[in-house]
Amino acid sequence: xxxxxxxxxxxxxxxxxxxxxxxxxxxxxxxxxxxxxxxxxxxxxxxxxxxxxxxxxxxxxxxxxxxxxxxxxxxxxxxxxxxxxxxxxxxxxxxxxxxxxxxxxxxxxxxxxxxxxxxxxxxxxxxxxxxxxxxxxxxxxxxxxxxxxxxxxxxxxxxxxxxxxxxxxxxxxxxxxxxxxxxxxxxxxxxxxxxxxxxxxxxxxxxxxxxxxxxxxxxxxxxxxxxxxxxxxxxxxxxxxxxxxxxxxxxxxxxxxxxxxxxxxxxxxxxxxxxxxxxxxxxxxxxxxxxxxxxxxxxxxxxxxxxxxxxxxxxxxxxxxxxxxxxxxx
Numbered sequence: 001x002x003x004x005x006x007x008x009x010x011x012x013x014x015x016x017x018x019x020x021x022x023x024x025x026x027x028x029x030x031x032x033x034x035x036x037x038x039x040x041x042x043x044x045x046x047x048x049x050x051x052x053x054x055x056x057x058x059x060x061x062x063x064x065x066x067x068x069x070x071x072x073x074x075x076x077x078x079x080x081x082x083x084x085x086x087x088x089x090x091x092x093x094x095x096x097x098x099x100x101x102x103x104x105x106x107x108x109x110x111x112x113x114x115x116x117x118x119x120x121x122x123x124x125x126x127x128x129x130x131x132x133x134x135x136x137x138x139x140x141x142x143x144x145x146x147x148x149x150x151x152x153x154x155x156x157x158x159x160x161x162x163x164x165x166x167x168x169x170x171x172x173x174x175x176x177x178x179x180x181x182x183x184x185x186x187x188x189x190x191x192x193x194x195x196x197x198x199x200x201x202x203x204x205x206x207x208x209x210x211x212x213x214x215x216x217x218x219x220x221x222x223x224x225x226x227x228x229x230x231x232x233x234x235x236x237x238x239x240x241x242x243x244x245x246x247x248x249x250x251x252x253x254x255x256x257x258x259x260x261x262x263x264x265x266x267x268x269x270x271x272x273x274x275x276x277x278x279x280x281x282x283x284x285x286x287x288x289x290x291x292x293x294x295x296x297x298x299x300x301x302x303x304x305x306x307x308x309x310x311x312x313x314x315x316x317x318x319x320x321x322x323x324x325x326x327x328x329x330x
Contacts, residue, residue, distance in 0.1 A: 042270075052266055052270075055261060055266075065260050068251065069254075072251050072252045072253070073242045080242075084182040084185055085231075087179070088184070092186040092187065093189065095190050111183075112183075113179040113182070118244060119176075119244055121176035121179055122175070123248070125176055126167055130167070133145065136163075157171050169245060169251075176244070177238050177241060181234055185234055192224075193223045195223065196223055200219065201214050201218065204217070239283060240280060246258075253276060253280070254276060257272050
Protein backbone atom coordinates (compact mmCIF):
# COMPACT_ATOMS: atom_id res chain seq x y z
CA UNK A 1 0.00 0.00 0.00
CA UNK A 2 1.26 3.47 -0.81
CA UNK A 3 2.75 5.52 2.00
CA UNK A 4 1.45 8.74 0.44
CA UNK A 5 -1.89 10.24 1.41
CA UNK A 6 -4.62 10.30 -1.21
CA UNK A 7 -8.22 11.46 -1.40
CA UNK A 8 -9.39 8.01 -0.26
CA UNK A 9 -7.19 7.38 2.78
CA UNK A 10 -4.57 8.96 5.03
CA UNK A 11 -0.96 7.93 5.39
CA UNK A 12 -0.91 4.54 7.18
CA UNK A 13 0.94 4.50 10.49
CA UNK A 14 3.34 1.84 11.81
CA UNK A 15 0.55 -0.35 13.22
CA UNK A 16 -1.49 -0.10 10.01
CA UNK A 17 1.52 -1.02 7.88
CA UNK A 18 2.27 -4.02 10.12
CA UNK A 19 -1.37 -5.11 10.01
CA UNK A 20 -1.46 -4.77 6.21
CA UNK A 21 1.72 -6.82 5.89
CA UNK A 22 0.26 -9.58 8.06
CA UNK A 23 -3.02 -9.65 6.13
CA UNK A 24 -1.13 -9.75 2.84
CA UNK A 25 0.96 -12.69 4.02
CA UNK A 26 -2.11 -14.57 5.29
CA UNK A 27 -4.05 -14.05 2.06
CA UNK A 28 -1.02 -15.11 0.01
CA UNK A 29 -0.63 -18.30 2.04
CA UNK A 30 -4.35 -19.14 1.73
CA UNK A 31 -4.36 -18.59 -2.04
CA UNK A 32 -1.18 -20.64 -2.43
CA UNK A 33 -2.77 -23.45 -0.42
CA UNK A 34 -5.91 -23.38 -2.58
CA UNK A 35 -3.80 -23.44 -5.75
CA UNK A 36 -1.70 -26.33 -4.42
CA UNK A 37 -4.85 -28.29 -3.53
CA UNK A 38 -6.27 -27.67 -7.00
CA UNK A 39 -3.05 -28.82 -8.68
CA UNK A 40 -2.91 -31.91 -6.46
CA UNK A 41 -6.51 -32.75 -7.28
CA UNK A 42 -5.91 -32.38 -11.02
CA UNK A 43 -2.78 -34.52 -10.79
CA UNK A 44 -4.76 -37.17 -8.90
CA UNK A 45 -7.23 -37.26 -11.81
CA UNK A 46 -4.36 -37.56 -14.36
CA UNK A 47 -5.19 -34.18 -15.89
CA UNK A 48 -1.48 -33.50 -16.43
CA UNK A 49 -0.99 -36.65 -18.47
CA UNK A 50 1.01 -36.04 -21.62
CA UNK A 51 -1.60 -37.57 -23.92
CA UNK A 52 -4.10 -34.85 -22.92
CA UNK A 53 -1.72 -31.99 -23.76
CA UNK A 54 0.09 -33.56 -26.70
CA UNK A 55 -2.59 -32.62 -29.31
CA UNK A 56 -1.64 -28.98 -28.84
CA UNK A 57 1.94 -29.76 -29.80
CA UNK A 58 0.85 -31.09 -33.18
CA UNK A 59 0.85 -28.72 -36.16
CA UNK A 60 -2.16 -30.52 -37.66
CA UNK A 61 -4.38 -29.49 -34.76
CA UNK A 62 -3.32 -25.86 -35.05
CA UNK A 63 -3.53 -25.80 -38.84
CA UNK A 64 -6.95 -27.39 -39.24
CA UNK A 65 -8.72 -26.38 -36.01
CA UNK A 66 -7.18 -23.68 -33.81
CA UNK A 67 -5.87 -21.26 -36.47
CA UNK A 68 -9.02 -21.38 -38.67
CA UNK A 69 -11.14 -20.80 -35.57
CA UNK A 70 -8.92 -17.91 -34.50
CA UNK A 71 -9.15 -16.33 -37.96
CA UNK A 72 -12.95 -16.66 -37.91
CA UNK A 73 -13.04 -14.98 -34.50
CA UNK A 74 -10.82 -12.12 -35.64
CA UNK A 75 -12.80 -11.72 -38.86
CA UNK A 76 -16.13 -11.40 -37.06
CA UNK A 77 -14.61 -9.13 -34.40
CA UNK A 78 -12.95 -6.84 -36.97
CA UNK A 79 -16.08 -6.38 -39.09
CA UNK A 80 -18.33 -5.93 -36.05
CA UNK A 81 -15.91 -3.44 -34.47
CA UNK A 82 -15.90 -1.19 -37.54
CA UNK A 83 -19.68 -1.33 -37.90
CA UNK A 84 -20.25 -0.85 -34.16
CA UNK A 85 -18.01 2.21 -34.10
CA UNK A 86 -19.87 3.71 -37.07
CA UNK A 87 -23.20 2.88 -35.44
CA UNK A 88 -22.05 4.38 -32.13
CA UNK A 89 -20.78 7.61 -33.69
CA UNK A 90 -23.90 8.16 -35.83
CA UNK A 91 -26.45 7.41 -33.12
CA UNK A 92 -24.39 8.97 -30.34
CA UNK A 93 -24.25 12.28 -32.21
CA UNK A 94 -27.89 11.89 -33.25
CA UNK A 95 -28.86 11.76 -29.58
CA UNK A 96 -27.19 15.15 -29.16
CA UNK A 97 -29.20 16.71 -32.01
CA UNK A 98 -31.21 19.86 -31.39
CA UNK A 99 -34.08 18.38 -33.44
CA UNK A 100 -36.42 16.13 -31.47
CA UNK A 101 -37.39 14.14 -34.58
CA UNK A 102 -33.75 12.99 -34.79
CA UNK A 103 -32.95 12.79 -31.08
CA UNK A 104 -35.99 10.78 -29.95
CA UNK A 105 -35.89 7.98 -32.60
CA UNK A 106 -32.11 7.65 -32.14
CA UNK A 107 -32.60 7.28 -28.39
CA UNK A 108 -35.32 4.68 -28.91
CA UNK A 109 -33.08 2.61 -31.21
CA UNK A 110 -30.14 2.77 -28.81
CA UNK A 111 -32.21 1.82 -25.75
CA UNK A 112 -33.96 -0.99 -27.63
CA UNK A 113 -30.80 -2.77 -28.79
CA UNK A 114 -28.95 -2.06 -25.56
CA UNK A 115 -31.73 -3.63 -23.53
CA UNK A 116 -31.88 -6.93 -25.45
CA UNK A 117 -29.39 -9.69 -24.55
CA UNK A 118 -26.79 -10.25 -27.25
CA UNK A 119 -27.63 -13.94 -27.58
CA UNK A 120 -31.26 -13.10 -28.41
CA UNK A 121 -30.10 -10.65 -31.10
CA UNK A 122 -27.98 -13.38 -32.67
CA UNK A 123 -30.90 -15.83 -32.57
CA UNK A 124 -33.24 -13.25 -34.11
CA UNK A 125 -30.82 -12.48 -36.93
CA UNK A 126 -30.21 -16.17 -37.63
CA UNK A 127 -33.75 -17.61 -37.49
CA UNK A 128 -36.29 -14.82 -38.07
CA UNK A 129 -35.43 -13.77 -41.69
CA UNK A 130 -35.90 -17.33 -42.89
CA UNK A 131 -39.41 -17.41 -41.36
CA UNK A 132 -40.79 -14.02 -42.41
CA UNK A 133 -39.04 -13.45 -45.76
CA UNK A 134 -41.55 -15.52 -47.82
CA UNK A 135 -44.44 -13.33 -46.59
CA UNK A 136 -42.45 -10.16 -47.27
CA UNK A 137 -41.57 -11.39 -50.78
CA UNK A 138 -45.28 -11.66 -51.62
CA UNK A 139 -46.10 -8.21 -50.23
CA UNK A 140 -45.45 -4.73 -51.61
CA UNK A 141 -42.05 -4.77 -49.89
CA UNK A 142 -40.84 -7.79 -51.86
CA UNK A 143 -38.83 -5.69 -54.31
CA UNK A 144 -37.17 -3.79 -51.47
CA UNK A 145 -36.21 -7.05 -49.78
CA UNK A 146 -34.69 -8.45 -52.95
CA UNK A 147 -32.70 -5.30 -53.70
CA UNK A 148 -31.47 -5.06 -50.10
CA UNK A 149 -30.22 -8.64 -50.13
CA UNK A 150 -28.69 -8.50 -53.60
CA UNK A 151 -26.90 -5.16 -53.29
CA UNK A 152 -26.05 -4.84 -49.58
CA UNK A 153 -26.54 -7.84 -47.31
CA UNK A 154 -24.98 -10.19 -49.87
CA UNK A 155 -21.52 -8.90 -48.84
CA UNK A 156 -22.11 -10.67 -45.51
CA UNK A 157 -23.12 -13.91 -47.21
CA UNK A 158 -26.90 -13.41 -46.98
CA UNK A 159 -28.73 -15.16 -49.81
CA UNK A 160 -32.26 -15.04 -51.23
CA UNK A 161 -33.68 -18.06 -53.00
CA UNK A 162 -37.27 -17.94 -54.27
CA UNK A 163 -38.07 -15.24 -51.73
CA UNK A 164 -36.57 -17.12 -48.78
CA UNK A 165 -33.72 -15.20 -47.14
CA UNK A 166 -30.98 -17.30 -45.56
CA UNK A 167 -28.64 -15.64 -43.05
CA UNK A 168 -25.31 -17.40 -42.46
CA UNK A 169 -23.85 -17.72 -38.97
CA UNK A 170 -21.20 -15.08 -39.70
CA UNK A 171 -23.78 -12.43 -40.61
CA UNK A 172 -25.93 -13.27 -37.57
CA UNK A 173 -22.96 -12.96 -35.20
CA UNK A 174 -21.84 -9.67 -36.79
CA UNK A 175 -25.38 -8.27 -36.62
CA UNK A 176 -25.77 -9.07 -32.94
CA UNK A 177 -22.33 -7.72 -32.02
CA UNK A 178 -22.88 -4.55 -34.06
CA UNK A 179 -26.30 -3.70 -32.67
CA UNK A 180 -25.53 -4.41 -29.03
CA UNK A 181 -22.01 -2.98 -28.80
CA UNK A 182 -22.87 -0.13 -31.16
CA UNK A 183 -25.66 0.92 -28.80
CA UNK A 184 -23.26 0.91 -25.86
CA UNK A 185 -20.70 2.88 -27.87
CA UNK A 186 -23.39 5.41 -28.79
CA UNK A 187 -23.79 6.15 -25.09
CA UNK A 188 -20.02 6.37 -24.74
CA UNK A 189 -19.84 8.91 -27.56
CA UNK A 190 -22.69 10.96 -26.12
CA UNK A 191 -21.17 10.96 -22.64
CA UNK A 192 -17.71 11.78 -24.02
CA UNK A 193 -18.95 14.83 -25.91
CA UNK A 194 -21.02 16.04 -22.95
CA UNK A 195 -17.97 15.71 -20.67
CA UNK A 196 -16.16 18.51 -22.53
CA UNK A 197 -16.57 21.85 -20.68
CA UNK A 198 -19.27 24.05 -22.19
CA UNK A 199 -16.80 26.89 -22.52
CA UNK A 200 -15.11 25.05 -25.38
CA UNK A 201 -18.27 25.10 -27.50
CA UNK A 202 -19.15 28.64 -26.46
CA UNK A 203 -15.71 29.90 -27.50
CA UNK A 204 -16.05 28.14 -30.86
CA UNK A 205 -19.48 29.65 -31.47
CA UNK A 206 -18.12 33.08 -30.55
CA UNK A 207 -15.64 32.98 -33.45
CA UNK A 208 -18.36 32.08 -35.95
CA UNK A 209 -18.25 28.29 -36.18
CA UNK A 210 -21.49 26.45 -36.85
CA UNK A 211 -22.53 23.40 -34.83
CA UNK A 212 -21.07 20.99 -37.39
CA UNK A 213 -17.69 22.71 -37.17
CA UNK A 214 -17.83 22.93 -33.39
CA UNK A 215 -18.54 19.20 -33.13
CA UNK A 216 -16.02 18.14 -35.77
CA UNK A 217 -13.14 20.50 -34.96
CA UNK A 218 -13.49 21.22 -31.24
CA UNK A 219 -15.54 18.69 -29.28
CA UNK A 220 -14.86 15.33 -30.96
CA UNK A 221 -11.03 15.63 -31.01
CA UNK A 222 -11.04 16.28 -27.26
CA UNK A 223 -13.72 13.69 -26.53
CA UNK A 224 -11.77 10.93 -28.26
CA UNK A 225 -9.16 10.95 -25.49
CA UNK A 226 -11.87 10.82 -22.86
CA UNK A 227 -13.72 8.01 -24.63
CA UNK A 228 -10.68 5.88 -25.50
CA UNK A 229 -10.60 3.70 -22.32
CA UNK A 230 -14.33 2.93 -22.57
CA UNK A 231 -14.09 2.24 -26.31
CA UNK A 232 -11.19 -0.16 -25.81
CA UNK A 233 -13.02 -1.95 -23.00
CA UNK A 234 -16.06 -2.38 -25.22
CA UNK A 235 -13.96 -3.69 -28.10
CA UNK A 236 -12.47 -6.29 -25.74
CA UNK A 237 -16.01 -7.26 -24.69
CA UNK A 238 -17.00 -7.50 -28.35
CA UNK A 239 -14.05 -9.76 -29.10
CA UNK A 240 -14.94 -12.10 -26.26
CA UNK A 241 -18.63 -12.10 -27.22
CA UNK A 242 -17.78 -13.64 -30.59
CA UNK A 243 -17.69 -16.88 -28.60
CA UNK A 244 -21.51 -16.77 -28.54
CA UNK A 245 -21.35 -17.83 -32.19
CA UNK A 246 -20.73 -21.25 -30.65
CA UNK A 247 -24.53 -21.53 -30.17
CA UNK A 248 -25.36 -21.25 -33.89
CA UNK A 249 -22.38 -23.33 -35.03
CA UNK A 250 -20.22 -20.44 -36.20
CA UNK A 251 -16.71 -21.97 -36.50
CA UNK A 252 -14.95 -19.51 -34.20
CA UNK A 253 -12.12 -20.18 -31.74
CA UNK A 254 -14.24 -21.53 -28.89
CA UNK A 255 -16.10 -23.92 -31.19
CA UNK A 256 -12.90 -25.18 -32.81
CA UNK A 257 -10.79 -25.39 -29.68
CA UNK A 258 -13.35 -26.35 -27.06
CA UNK A 259 -15.67 -28.59 -29.04
CA UNK A 260 -13.79 -30.16 -31.94
CA UNK A 261 -10.41 -30.77 -30.28
CA UNK A 262 -11.80 -32.66 -27.24
CA UNK A 263 -14.14 -34.64 -29.51
CA UNK A 264 -11.17 -35.92 -31.49
CA UNK A 265 -8.43 -36.11 -28.85
CA UNK A 266 -9.13 -38.02 -25.61
CA UNK A 267 -11.88 -35.66 -24.41
CA UNK A 268 -9.32 -33.17 -23.05
CA UNK A 269 -11.90 -30.48 -22.26
CA UNK A 270 -9.94 -28.85 -19.43
CA UNK A 271 -6.74 -28.61 -21.45
CA UNK A 272 -8.57 -27.22 -24.47
CA UNK A 273 -10.28 -24.62 -22.29
CA UNK A 274 -6.97 -23.49 -20.84
CA UNK A 275 -5.36 -23.13 -24.28
CA UNK A 276 -8.36 -21.22 -25.66
CA UNK A 277 -8.41 -18.95 -22.59
CA UNK A 278 -4.70 -18.16 -23.00
CA UNK A 279 -5.25 -17.24 -26.66
CA UNK A 280 -8.15 -14.92 -25.76
CA UNK A 281 -6.08 -13.28 -23.01
CA UNK A 282 -3.17 -12.72 -25.41
CA UNK A 283 -5.44 -11.14 -28.04
CA UNK A 284 -7.19 -8.86 -25.54
CA UNK A 285 -3.89 -7.74 -24.03
CA UNK A 286 -2.60 -6.94 -27.52
CA UNK A 287 -5.70 -4.85 -28.24
CA UNK A 288 -5.27 -2.98 -24.96
CA UNK A 289 -1.58 -2.32 -25.63
CA UNK A 290 -2.37 -1.05 -29.13
CA UNK A 291 -5.03 1.30 -27.77
CA UNK A 292 -2.66 2.58 -25.08
CA UNK A 293 -0.01 3.28 -27.74
CA UNK A 294 -2.52 5.10 -29.94
CA UNK A 295 -3.73 7.21 -27.02
CA UNK A 296 -0.17 8.13 -25.99
CA UNK A 297 0.69 9.03 -29.58
CA UNK A 298 -2.43 11.16 -29.85
CA UNK A 299 -1.50 13.04 -26.67
CA UNK A 300 2.07 13.63 -27.89
CA UNK A 301 0.91 14.91 -31.28
CA UNK A 302 -1.44 17.43 -29.69
CA UNK A 303 1.28 18.66 -27.33
CA UNK A 304 3.70 19.05 -30.23
CA UNK A 305 1.15 20.96 -32.25
CA UNK A 306 0.43 23.32 -29.36
CA UNK A 307 4.14 23.95 -28.81
CA UNK A 308 4.67 24.71 -32.49
CA UNK A 309 1.83 27.22 -32.51
CA UNK A 310 3.33 28.97 -29.50
CA UNK A 311 6.84 29.23 -30.94
CA UNK A 312 6.06 30.99 -34.14
CA UNK A 313 3.31 29.05 -35.88
CA UNK A 314 0.75 31.71 -34.99
CA UNK A 315 1.00 35.49 -34.81
CA UNK A 316 1.82 36.82 -31.35
CA UNK A 317 -1.00 38.11 -29.23
CA UNK A 318 -0.80 41.59 -27.86
CA UNK A 319 0.81 41.59 -24.44
CA UNK A 320 2.08 38.02 -24.73
CA UNK A 321 5.82 37.44 -24.79
CA UNK A 322 6.65 41.13 -24.08
CA UNK A 323 9.28 41.38 -21.37
CA UNK A 324 9.22 43.93 -18.61
CA UNK A 325 12.40 45.60 -19.99
CA UNK A 326 10.80 46.16 -23.42
CA UNK A 327 7.95 48.23 -22.03
CA UNK A 328 8.82 51.91 -22.25
CA UNK A 329 8.53 53.96 -19.10
CA UNK A 330 6.51 57.13 -18.97
